[in-house]
Amino acid sequence: MYFALTQLNVPRILAGNDTKESLTPGGPPALLTRESKICRCYPVAVSWCMQPNNLLAKQTEDLGLKQPASEYQTLWMQTSFEASVICVHIGRELKHDIVQSIPGAMKYWADVASAKAMESAGPNSLILVAEPNIRVDVPNENGAPRTLAMLIVNAPPGCNIDQFNGEMDQFFDEVVQLPTCKKNLLKHVYMRPIVGVPAHILPNFLHPGPEMAVVVTETASIEAVIEMMEDPGMKAQWGKKFFEGHPGAQATRFAVDAHTITLTL
Numbered sequence: 001m002y003f004a005l006t007q008l009n010v011p012r013i014l015a016g017n018d019t020k021e022s023l024t025p026g027g028p029p030a031l032l033t034r035e036s037k038i039c040r041c042y043p044v045a046v047s048w049c050m051q052p053n054n055l056l057a058k059q060t061e062d063l064g065l066k067q068p069a070s071e072y073q074t075l076w077m078q079t080s081f082e083a084s085v086i087c088v089h090i091g092r093e094l095k096h097d098i099v100q101s102i103p104g105a106m107k108y109w110a111d112v113a114s115a116k117a118m119e120s121a122g123p124n125s126l127i128l129v130a131e132p133n134i135r136v137d138v139p140n141e142n143g144a145p146r147t148l149a150m151l152i153v154n155a156p157p158g159c160n161i162d163q164f165n166g167e168m169d170q171f172f173d174e175v176v177q178l179p180t181c182k183k184n185l186l187k188h189v190y191m192r193p194i195v196g197v198p199a200h201i202l203p204n205f206l207h208p209g210p211e212m213a214v215v216v217t218e219t220a221s222i223e224a225v226i227e228m229m230e231d232p233g234m235k236a237q238w239g240k241k242f243f244e245g246h247p248g249a250q251a252t253r254f255a256v257d258a259h260t261i262t263l264t265l
Contacts, residue, residue: 005130005191005214008075009122050076050148050256055222059229063238065151065253076150076206076256078216083177110201120201126206128216130191133169135176138186146186147222147257148258151215158247161210164246165192168213171241178232222255229253 052068060067068074118125140146155164169190175181176188191214197207219225228234242249 005076005078005126005128006127007068007069007124009125010073048076048078048148049259050078050150050216051258052150052254052256055255056149056225056229056253059226060253063229063253065238065251066244068252069256080170110198116221118205120240121204124206125204126208127197127202128193128212128214129195129197129207131194133174133190133192134188135190136181136185136188140186144220146218146220147225147255149217149219149225149253149255151217152252153213153215154250155211156246159246159248163215164249165205165210167245170216171237174241175234178228178231178233178237179236180228184219184224185217186220186226187216189216191215225255 052074054067057067153168155161172188172190176185181188193209193212196209197205199207201207217225219228238251242251
């Protein structure tokens, strides 16, 4: 399985929303509803549309982590695929083309209409393809609502990327074994780019490589996330194993309002 991740940053004056407060849980993010079309996915695809809120602002600050830039309204789209690659676009009707490979996805993203659909994206919007490392996955047998949160990790400038990523693998192996995580964590998905998107594809977007990683977690409630972040063991883990061990590394943490789209053509 692979994931296609797209981050869109739109100036709030264009997005029509000047607040970072939580939006309507379970409903389409405001950044999508302002467009004429939500998005279109390809066969047997599940797409999370995730919009950051500030429900973890205090806990994020206490851990020494960053929050998303306030001048932009951000939308993250995470789409899973196996045999077919997912192409996610906003604001236009898509052709029903089925893309069968990662190179095919690159070609699709390079389409002129794709660039037109995403032309309102602000600085630091990005696109990447990642293979997930799923450390925790508790089945949601009754379909109960879950709270999603994201973590963006950026390696220190000039570091040995392979060494840093190896240490991050160990870091998160230890995180999910903390008692508070064993109690509260229902899913932990770690994603690192595996294929570099060529610079000519959506050139106004960033095309991160292995110097960046994205983590998406699921819990039963926002209170469960807060309990984990306020746990002394978690604070020690971040303080000693992340910040002290990797000067210059950055991490951005936030909860999201999520909307799931599943389509089979």
